[in-house]
Amino acid sequence: MADDYVIEMLHITKEFPGIKANDDITLQLRRGEIHALLGENGAGKSTLMSVLFGLYQAESGEIKKNGQTVKINDPNDANRLGIGMVHQHFKLVECFTVLDNIILGVEDTKNGFLQYDEARKKVMALSEKYGLKVDPDALVSDISVGMQQRVEILKMLYRDNEILIFDEPTAVLTPQEIDELMQIMRGFKEEGKSILFITHKLSEIMAVADRCTVLRKGCYEGTVDVASTTKEELSKMMVGRDVEFTVTKRSVERGETILSVRDLVVASKAHDNNAVKKVSFNVHGGEIVCIAGIEGNGQTELVYGLTGLEPVKEGSITLCGMDITNAPVRQRNISGMSHIPEDRHKHGLILDYTLEQNLVLQRYFEQQFQDHGFINSGEVRKYANKLIDSFDVRSGQGPVTVARSMSGGNQQKAIIAREIDREPQLLVAVQPTRGLDVGAIEYIHRRLVEERDAGRAVLLVSLELEEVMSLSDRILVMYEGELVGEFDNTVSTDELGLYMAGAKRMEVKA
């Protein structure tokens, strides 16, 4: 027997209303390999993994473990078979501690009392062994996304899982955390654990994966050895055409000042210090300005202050000559501000609303969409279809799909479509391409550049240096709540890194 498969998913078919999410898909996972799963947004990756994890039941097909056919009816079955999963959108209990979350469902009890000591020891030992630093007594609602993910990983390890599913683990991580995660995954592999790894970042696949299975629109495209392929080939397999990785930008005249921020101070929720300290800068029409920095240096609060989600403590914000420092969100929206938020589930979408309802989230009251207080459902439908077409938002039932059931990337595309289509004077885009496939990223980048070419202002907040370098006309580096560097896009990433780490700084004046 040449191939030692630990898991085989054979001819899996899974249908949702209006769509075949998985259509006769076969995936074979070798023991001790890192197997990447690649495909466009909505190709069916998360669905396939959820079938393996027992969250969905396939209509047809079979699953084998070690050559034996198994039936996985729910996550408990999966757990018994040693299968664990880190979900695309984490599933932790926010008001529980880290330790509680890890042992939830497999608690040791004695006379009805929880046995914490043993559990704590085991968790700490695991965390030590794999370098997964967590604070076991912190509340999940208080810890960073990176740590939440470590908690999810510890959950799998605590259950002694040996088949580990990672659904887009890197989408929410900082570049440093991504490196650490790759290291951890290699460690798992050395121990003989088998890993299924979903990502849209081809460089990550090239870096850690042994083989890669590609899905397209719910169908199986093929499985390749990573060693003998290239990024270009993979992306072609996935989207069916060549993908441009570089953004072409023509030079445009810098226009008038659209956004002007002076001595802005925003309080922090986490500590007594201010998160944003006396920040001043301008954004002009026809330019993309990027705020670069390591996560947690005040970018989030800066955006909240600008968009009105948090009150501003001091300073002023002027949009197109109008003082909006204390204006409510609605007024900012009407005055020409769009916002692609960092957290699509918290702010970006009402998950229980349909796609079309979400697409008019800031516009439902406009003349076009209402008729004496009644929703003009015909217009809403027409508008939604237009956005869905032009931004290629894929879902089971089009405009009436409930947002919750859409794939993560398509949720993101819906938000971007909504925000760009409002033709804002200023587009505040926070991690806009998070969770998008390479084809979609290419398209969104092109749209952002088009916005700029049309003389609008774009303020981009991104942790991905590659994106920062290829899109921005001007880069502002944020460190500990202050702007510590200003560059044009010819600066080297190494130089940028020094400023981001706080090793160097310069005076930044607006």
Add this chain to the structure above:
Amino acid sequence: MKKNNQMLVGIISSVISIAVGLLFGFILLLILNPAKAGMGMGTMLTTAFSNMDQFGKMFYQAAPLLMCGLSVGFAFKTGLFNIGASGQYTIGAFFALFGAIGLQLPWWACLLLSCVGGAIWGIFPGLFKALFNVNEVITSIMFNWIGMYLVNLLLANMPFMLSAYYGVGTTDRTAALSDANPSAIIPTGGLNHIFGNSSWINISMFIAVAVAILMWVILDKTIFGYELKACGFNKEASRYAGINANRNIVLSMIIAGALSGLGGGIYYLAGTIQYVLEKSILSMGFDGIPVALLANSHPIGTIFSALFISYIKVGGSAMQPNFSSETINIIISVIIYLAAFALLTKIIIAKFLQKSDKKEVKA
């Protein structure tokens, strides 16, 4: 097609929950009073249909229940738990009666007043929530008590409101409308002829159903409803969208209050009952909670759940001489309680359907 399916699952699960509730009620009856259990259950289930009078009574009671159910359900949709329906109902009843007896207004003006009264009582929990982030459950419970004692206090100091003033010697209840102001009694609209001269029936059920339809339109078809539901589903995203969540919380509580208040008005303006100064909170408002739950807060569904609960209650009160009122109340509560498990049953049925679907595919 999927929507139809979901509707079906919703209806099936409600029916199953009701059946389970009835079964448990019967078992309980067997335990409490085995000899008369069969007869008792029979009375409970058949009374409402035994004669036109009782049939009319079912509608008469369903109307205020429906209003309270709408009130609780409407607040639910906005993400609020209006446990204060009872207080709003009481204040609404007082406003209506004051309009009828004190101001000698016609019935429709009294009903409008009852809405105003309920709305006023809904504002407070709404404002406290919006301005100080005080949980609306706590405030509305307190306002239930405040409302009840306030009404008692006011009535005790308004001798012209009481039945003693009209020469019917009691000071513990308001005057009968037939003595004080017959024009304040909600008209029967000729229904009494159809319902065999039932003393209970009037047009209040039509009013309540019309309001239910209105609520459905508001929630599903208007931009106001869009905003309210958005706040209920995801408050943060509503803020992001520029929706004024605080304003909507207050408005939602005002509307919920007005609905309960109207319930109070409808009930006491029927002319068949007088408001009795009591020391316990009226249960009608609380009954609104299972009415809303049973219907999954859907305004149209609420019509049917209100009718069901009224039906059980009418049957229950007919069991009176044979069973103690405590026993009856326990049985009714058990039935309502289990019926409110509709949601749980829904999940189970959905799973079941999914499995049988799969089998069909395989076959």
